[in-house]
Amino acid sequence: MKLTGYETLHCDAGWRTFSFLKLTTDAGPHGISEYNESYGSPGLSGVIENLAQRLIGSDPCAHELLSQQLYAITRQASGGMTQQAIAAIENALLDIKGKALGVPVHALLGGAIRDRLPLYWSHCGTYRMAANSAQIIGKPKLERVEDLVALGQEVRERGFQALKTNIFLFDGEPRLHIPGFGGTPGWPSLNAERSVIDALRAQLEALRAGAGPDVGILLDLNFNFKTEGYLQVTRALDDLGLFWFELDIYDPASLRRIRDALKTPVASCESLFGVRGFKPYFEHYAMDVAIIDVPWNGIWQSLKIAALAEAYEVNVAPHNFYGHLSTLMSAHLCAAVPNFRIMEIDIDDVPWKDDIVTVVPEIENGQLRVPDAPGWGTDLNEEAIRAHPPLPR
Secondary structure, three states: OOEEEEEEEEEEOOOOEEEEEEEEEOOOOOEEEEEOOOOOOOOHHHHHHHHHHOOOOOOOOOHHHHHHHHHHHOHHHOOHHHHHHHHHHHHHHHHHHHHHHOOEHHHHOOOOOOOEEEEEEEOOOHHHOOHHHHHHHOOOOOOOOOHHHHHHHHHHHOOOOEEEEOOEEOOOOOEEOOHHHOOOEOEOOOOOOHHHHHHHHHHHHHHHHHHOOOOEEEEEEEOOOOHHHHHHHHHHHHHHOOOEEEEOOOOHHHHHHHHHOOOOOEEEOOOOOHHHHHHHHHHOOOOOEEEEOHHHHOHHHHHHHHHHHHHOOOEEEEOOOOOHHHHHHHHHHHHHOOOEOOEEEEOOOOOOHHHHEOOOOOEEOOEEEOOOOOEOOOOEOHHHHHHOOOOOO
């Protein structure tokens, strides 16, 4: 079996674009993967296509060899979009191999340890903060902090074990606070204002009032502060009994300093690449839970990262705020690794999300059933993708 071609496909997803890679072979099975260039990776499709062209005529089942070849020829610019491109190709290769052998991808990783995965509702309320995205998902816009009580109740009633929220401000026009991405005031100094800390406490208490005592609450602080600011925010909220604080910082010693100051667990590392990127964070014992992005790293590389995490007695969780294909890709990793913690998933989304794939993730009582069909267990509905062409952004 040889690789014969490649194609990138794109679909409007409301406030971003869903992107996919399709690899074809001369023996029938094709492979698919989901990747993302809507957040920090413009031009990624071109990198993927350039690297995929080099593999035409190769054996798709030799995915480790091909990944190592691609790493070698891009060694001087490793990580970043280069690794994301290699990951997209690697993930599609694993889908081909699973289909060719008639087994799910998790069987290629050693087999499923569990058949159901606990989920947390990610970006809970985030897409309801803006009128355009709230209208797309068919939910009312959040206008005041009291609206979060009903949202927390919705999470509980739908059976989710936990929810993750971002920073919301309701003083004036309701808005997200995301200075770490240059999107709101506070950049580039990234200081923690007292008003933001007070707003966060009110937000978390409202969600708790609706969700009740048994639903875990995770707070995603992203890259929005520096070490001083993270310490101010997390210490001020450490008494709330949160599931974890999630934050990103590119210095493992600083992350360890933050972790040591808290009772609440710390999750991090979603923006790192490969075992080389994660290794210094494990050596510093910088986090309680390591977050691995399967579309960014590739599932085979992600398995290596999870194995390294296990050596340090650290659990892992996937970074998964993309479409259904990414959810199923991440589910195969979560099913196979012993040190799995909990899985992220976006629930609020565009109404045509289910149409994009032939088999959607099966969720019941806040848990995802691990797919058992060959490959990822789904395929792309290219007609539905073409029906929703990406919009210029």
